[in-house]
Amino acid sequence: MKFSRKLHPNPEGDGLKSAAEIALERAADAPESEGEPESVALPRAELDRLRAEAAKAAEHWDRLLRVQADLDNFRKRMAREKQDWIKSANERLLSALLTPLDHFEMGLDAARQSPSLEALLDGMRLVHSQFHDALRAQGVTEIEAVGEPFDPSRHEAVAQQESEAPEGQVIQQLRKGYRLHDRVLRATRVIVSKGPSQGSPAEGKAAPAADRRDESGEI
Known part of the structure; x- marks a missing residue:
């Protein structure tokens, strides 16, 4: 804001005051503002809308x-x-x-x-x-074990033994297992086959040499 240099009478001095000095005096004499914002009047339609939104929020809550x-x-x-x-x-x-x-x-x-x-x-x-x-x-029934392929979900293997049964087949039942409908209550404790025993390669090669020694007395 630019202050006018218009002069006014000054009773204490030379009788002249500028417009700027007068404005400063008026600002000093004015009551101090308490810092409270002035209330703003909302349009009635906006106020009604806010009230409706508040009621709807309360209903949802x-x-x-x-x-x-x-x-x-x-x-x-x-x-x-x-x-x-x-x-x-x-x-x-x-x-x-x-x-x-x-x-x-x-x-x-x-x-x-x-x-x-x-x-x-x-x-x-x-x-x-x-x-x-x-x-x-x-609904409780026994779980079949002997002669069945080993199934870790139904069987509990405690040992493996060589037998004529295929490898992985249950050959002996040590404790019965039970299921309740489709759920296992207790797994069957079993022994599983390793399969038939097989001779080592060294033993398979030694037999022809022994046969030749028996026939000629020399290797």
């Missing part, structure tokens, strides 16, 4: 909170249902094992009263059969 609460309740319900299912499955299995246990105890009582070994064996066979029936009813 409330909806998000309800969805989160529903999800938490769903997770808790699923956890309870899973525990109930596990308890129910255990109850069915244990109830199925009670009958073989009853017959096993009856067999023990009969063995105490009768020294007959055959009667004891019959009782054990009955209990063994009932145990297998109870397991099969729950």
Whole structure:
């Protein structure tokens, strides 16, 4: 801003003041601003739009909170249902094992009263059969092993032996394995074939020399 050099009377001096001096005096006498921004009046349409956006945001937030609460309740319900299912499955299995246990105890009582070994064996066979029936009813079956190709997902190899069976074939079962439907409960512990034994090359070459020595007495 350029100040005018227009002169005004100066009572304290020579009676003349410039326009710049007068402007400076007025600025000094003016009250100091407190630094607060002046309020700006928004158009009514803009104000209505902002209010609508705020209401929509609040509605979305409330909806998000309800969805989160529903999800938490769903997770808790699923956890309870899973525990109930596990308890129910255990109850069915244990109830199925009670009958073989009853017959096993009856067999023990009969063995105490009768020294007959055959009667004891019959009782054990009955209990063994009932145990297998109870397991099969729950979807538990034995894993085939002997004569099968070794499968690390179903078999646990503890040793290898030479045999006439092809290499990698299970030749002996040490402990039975079981599966529940398609899931392995316990792998079958087995011994796997190395294949038939073979003589070393040195032994194969020594035989003709021995034959010649037998015929002529010299090599």
